[in-house]
Amino acid sequence: MGMKTDSQKSIEFRSVGFRLSNGRALLSGLDLEVYQGETLILLGRSGCGKTTTLKLINRLLDPTEGEVRVEGTATTRWDPIRLRRRVGYVIQEIGLFPHLTVEENVGVVPRLEGWEAEKIRARTRELLDMVGLEPGRFATRYPRELSGGQRQRVGVARALAADPPIILLDEPFGALDPITRREIQQEFRSLQKRLGKTLVFVTHDVREAFLLASRIALLKDGKMVLLGQPADLLNSGDPEAKAFADCLHDPDSPEGSA
């Protein structure tokens, strides 16, 4: 990977730390750049600071040290509402609005942005097709009438709705059974190639990381211990990187091998 110019940097972390009001540090000294069109995987155990890192990007949290820049501007200088509408957000299935139909869930951001009803409708159908949900069957269903995998597809479609250049995904496939997960990961991979968006993807599943990553950032106890391409993780001497690399080859892994 050659030198990237500033204009290609989608997101930058500059010596970023985040501390709770009780003084506990969830993240410290993070320096990281995410380039346009790449998929950066934030990998690590539960509680390592992955989700905190993600929430610093769309200003659900503000850094207590350093600054996070999105498209060259510090997040603290962005209007949070405008920022969040430029950044798609996918969380585990629970993030769908239970009182809205599939179609209405997908259309949330376009509606907030004041699109015309006809345009929203067309876009919604297009996206449902794209994530493999037949609009005629699914558009008017409620989230509770869907399977876990279908809900997650709706979540992805919703994040894509207003065509944001950046999409954040917080363990989007974590709650799915292994087979469905593998299917949806494969589909997501082809989608990713077609769309060319900047993706920041949080997971603790090293297979998922290898399947989808341009680069992987490995976090441990609020610090980044490794940043590089998937191959770098395999070759690293870092004990945490070794632990994750071992999972990848472990034939007893509950995820099994594809």
Next chain:
Amino acid sequence: MNLWEFLLQNRAEVFELTLEHLFLVGLSTGIAILIGVPLGIMLTRWPALSKPVLGFANIMQTVPSLALFGFLIPLNIYLFHVRILGGIGARTAIVALVLYALLPIIRNTFTGISGVDPAIREAGRGMGMTNRQLLFQVEIPLSLGVIIAGVRVATVISVGTATIAAAIDAGGLGRYIFRGLRMNDNTLILAGAVPAALMALVADLVLGWVEKIFKTGVGGWLKSAKVVWTSLLLALGVIVWSSVTLYPGKTERRVAVGSKDFTEQIILGEILAQVIESKAGVRAQRRFDLGGNLAHEALVAGEVDAYVEYSGTALTAILKLPPLSDASEVYRRVKSEYAAKFNVEWTEPLGFNNTFAILVRGEDARRLKLKTITDAASYAAKWRAGFGQDFMSRPDGYAGFARAYGLKFAQLREMDLSLTYRALVDHQVDLIAGNSTDGLIARHDLFQLTDDRRYFPPYDAVPVVRQETLERYPEIRNVLRLLGGLISVDEMRQLNYQVDGEHRAVKDVVREFLQKKGLSGNG
């Protein structure tokens, strides 16, 4: 007459009272929603406020309604020249009902919105919803079921509480219940209670159904937002419309005639009203059935222009002066005190004295050969006595009475005056303090013991009128003069019996009586 026959015969009146009741409940619940829902939402934004606000609403619910009315009536609060608080009638009843309905609505709004899954709230924020959008598109729609459950509880409470509004002339089905209690008439009590219970059941079912719809989730945020706005607008519309009907213009020539909440008072109020209408040509607005001291408070507050008061009551209970036994002395005293203190004039006495009647069952009086209270004093130690709240608390009531005759009862029960007659007849108590003019005395074979020590001061019935009213309508003074000495004790007892015993309409009884006295029609 059974309940069904009664409801059929009086269906027009039943319908009107039901409408009044619905109006009280609907308007007060509507206002409570307009206050309670935003307040509940505010509490979710400033949770530190939730304890004091919910605590206040909680306390309001425990205040007895009559006490709340007593507190609200003397208030005089205006907003843009419209009186929004105080006085008797629907206005005060609605304020009280709103206070009662607030707690469940605030509490459910607060818990409903606080209970929305934080992950869903975060998803909304992460998608770039403003606080307002989050509130109207996510939080309110998701908690609507819980909020409506609160409205449902508030509505059912209001249907029940609104029956008490009849005590301050606010109408509703409570009129039948109060009238029934007063006249010892089960049919009448049921005629008020059964429709009110049905109304509560229907409200509960309908709102339960609405609640279920919202809990299982109606589709569409737009739909939900529309529902919220439409219901807010509707509630607002009802409130504006009813404010217009509640606050009529004051230009009309009319006089408000009041009465306390027992039969004799309603008959006397009707006599004043009919005579003022036919002889002075001024429209009379009837504001009858005012409980406790409310008639006096309403008179002083200008809500009522005239009613009939009893001289002894005015002397001791209102002016708080020591009892006197000489009738003309009492009259002279209250007349001058009222003129100086309240700008109210005592006109000519009507001619009868409604004193306390110490009553026992006729069979006991005959068996024990009782004539006077002194005769009965020796049995008191074995007897249970039942007295109204009024008699227990007034200075010329129980305390002095027991002292004057050296009485000590085996048991003393304090209850509503109208219930004491029933309790005596049913052998629940053995001695009560009724009114000497009461029609029920003859009907139930009760015996009045003579006040041989002349303990009770005179209670001459006299119309009292605001001086301001007499200045505005001087003809009323002449009209009231016609009533001087018009009614004897016997006649009063007869009139009471025709209403209480024979269940005749007050209007007809009074019209007949005035005809007989040559006071009907013009001339």
